[in-house]
Amino acid sequence: MKVQQLTLGFSWDQLPSSPSTSSSLSSSSSTNHPKRLRPLAPKLTVASPEIIASPAAAKFASRNLGSSLMQMQPGGTRWNPMPEQIKLLEALYQGGMRTPNPVQIERITAELGKYGRIEGKNVFYWFQNHKARERQKQKRSAALLALAANNDSLSSFKKEEMMVMMKKEENHEGISSCKRKCIRSWGSVEESGAGERTLELFPLHPERKQMG
Amino acid sequence: MKVQQLTLGFSWDQLPSSPSTSSSLSSSSSTNHPKRLRPLAPKLTVASPEIIASPAAAKFASRNLGSSLMQMQPGGTRWNPMPEQIKLLEALYQGGMRTPNPVQIERITAELGKYGRIEGKNVFYWFQNHKARERQKQKRSAALLALAANNDSLSSFKKEEMMVMMKKEENHEGISSCKRKCIRSWGSVEESGAGERTLELFPLHPERKQMG
DNA sequence: GCAAATTAATGATTTATTCAAG
DNA sequence: CTTGAATAAATCATTAATTTGC
Numbered sequence: 495m496k497v498q499q500l501t502l503g504f505s506w507d508q509l510p511s512s513p514s515t516s517s518s519l520s521s522s523s524s525t526n527h528p529k530r531l532r533p534l535a536p537k538l539t540v541a542s543p544e545i546i547a548s549p550a551a552a553k554f555a556s557r558n559l560g561s562s563l564m565q566m567q568p569g570g571t572r573w574n575p576m577p578e579q580i581k582l583l584e585a586l587y588q589g590g591m592r593t594p595n596p597v598q599i600e601r602i603t604a605e606l607g608k609y610g611r612i613e614g615k616n617v618f619y620w621f622q623n624h625k626a627r628e629r630q631k632q633k634r635s636a637a638l639l640a641l642a643a644n645n646d647s648l649s650s651f652k653k654e655e656m657m658v659m660m661k662k663e664e665n666h667e668g669i670s671s672c673k674r675k676c677i678r679s680w681g682s683v684e685e686s687g688a689g690e691r692t693l694e695l696f697p698l699h700p701e702r703k704q705m706g
Numbered sequence: 707m708k709v710q711q712l713t714l715g716f717s718w719d720q721l722p723s724s725p726s727t728s729s730s731l732s733s734s735s736s737t738n739h740p741k742r743l744r745p746l747a748p749k750l751t752v753a754s755p756e757i758i759a760s761p762a763a764a765k766f767a768s769r770n771l772g773s774s775l776m777q778m779q780p781g782g783t784r785w786n787p788m789p790e791q792i793k794l795l796e797a798l799y800q801g802g803m804r805t806p807n808p809v810q811i812e813r814i815t816a817e818l819g820k821y822g823r824i825e826g827k828n829v830f831y832w833f834q835n836h837k838a839r840e841r842q843k844q845k846r847s848a849a850l851l852a853l854a855a856n857n858d859s860l861s862s863f864k865k866e867e868m869m870v871m872m873k874k875e876e877n878h879e880g881i882s883s884c885k886r887k888c889i890r891s892w893g894s895v896e897e898s899g900a901g902e903r904t905l906e907l908f909p910l911h912p913e914r915k916q917m918g
Numbered sequence: 919g920c921a922a923a924t925t926a927a928t929g930a931t932t933t934a935t936t937c938a939a940g
Numbered sequence: 941c942t943t944g945a946a947t948a949a950a951t952c953a954t955t956a957a958t959t960t961g962c
Contacts, residue, residue, distance in 0.1 A: 585845065784929050784954065805947080831930060838948070839928080 573616040576609040592625055785828040788821040804837050
């Protein structure tokens with residue numbers, strides 16, 4: 495059934511302000527979505543009691559190493575990333591950076607040095623580890639799925655977590671490659687009396703996420 | 707399962723694809739097109755017959771939907787927006803529109819149809835893509851700004867060690883297959899001090915498979 | 919100047935994530 | 941907790957634009 499013949503007055507000035515709530519605007523505009531908190535995120539406790547107080551002090555310290563006074567970190571040797579550092583690194587990672595070249599690492603190190611002692615190798619290792627552990631996450635859930643498929647005892651894991659992971663894998667593995675395609679279609683088909691409809695891809699009720 | 711076909715009273719219908727417009731589109735007063743002209747002109751005729759088939763139609767076929775006739779459009783290429791269309795869409799975007807609802811999409815489609823063949827899905831995709839890619843740009847420029855804020859200190863780390871490890875990492879990515887593209891994408895070490903050309907901090911296609 | 923080869927841009931699809939009603 | 945609805949992110953694919961060798 496064609497919905498056509500929109501012989502409306504149609505002034506473009508009205509469009510941006512949707513006549514009916516147009517709530518989708520509110521959810522996606524410039525307001526950054528602060529990643530909903532995830533229950534399972536370990537969140538990497540960076541803060542230990544002996545962390546360097548201010549970024550400036552940290553920077554100064556990083557420039558003037560050699561004094562034993564500067565060895566304020568517990569182990570004394572390992573890089574302990576500051577939250578700001580993690581933030582920038584993850585931003586870069588999400589921007590697509592995987593294996594930065596030396597020039598890039600130098601720049602990143604220089605920037606991160608504002609917030610705490612850091613060397614280029616730390617940056618390099620961080621990318622290496624982050625990349626690898628992202629892959630590990632994927633593989634772990636796949637392995638768990640395989641386990642669950644063959645073994646129903648499953649005593650050592652919580653079943654809730656298992657089900658969550660299985661659900662994630664469902665789309666990839668459960669549905670075979672040939673089948674998971676194309677349930678959607680845009681319906682370029684002529685009307686021709688055919689009963690098939692296209693998948694509704696747009697909210698019929700744009701007011702859905704209208705909530706205070 | 708997750709997605710299913712809904713039989714709702716709303717479906718996207720494309721504008722009447724005036725079959726005779728191909729010549730008029732390409733030849734009419736097209737001197738004003740600074741970029742992207744002629745949506746219907748096939749560039750090369752190497753194609754075997756099935757290339758013309760649109761993926762949506764193929765999927766549709768694979769899914770047993772009776773489909774007495776599902777002839778795809780003769781000019782079954784993807785939508786290639788006219789400058790006027792882009793101008794209007796960008797105006798709407800800047801006006802705040804991000805995810806237009808079906809009614810809005812219908813109106814926009816009707817309006818843009820004055821300048822060339824277009825369907826509702828094109829409008830929908832345009833907003834989705836534009837929104838996503840504006841976000842990407844924002845992220846990247848933000849990270850670049852953060853990095854550019856500091857360039858004074860150089861970190862101390864062993865470049866040679868890192869290069870060895872990087873080489874290990876890159877082995878499986880088929881760098882050798884691409885000749886000089888990688889130099890552009892990843893930057894080269896020796897241009898560290900030369901020129902003020904902005905170094906690309908992000909690979910264009912980080913995890914992409916090698917090009918054919 | 920020109921086509922072939924390549925690159926960058928972006929249209930179109932698919933997959934993963936989020937939210938909250940039931 | 942499960943599931944439907946919607947969207948964002950990632951990916952695939954095609955085309956305009958650019959480069960390159962003659």
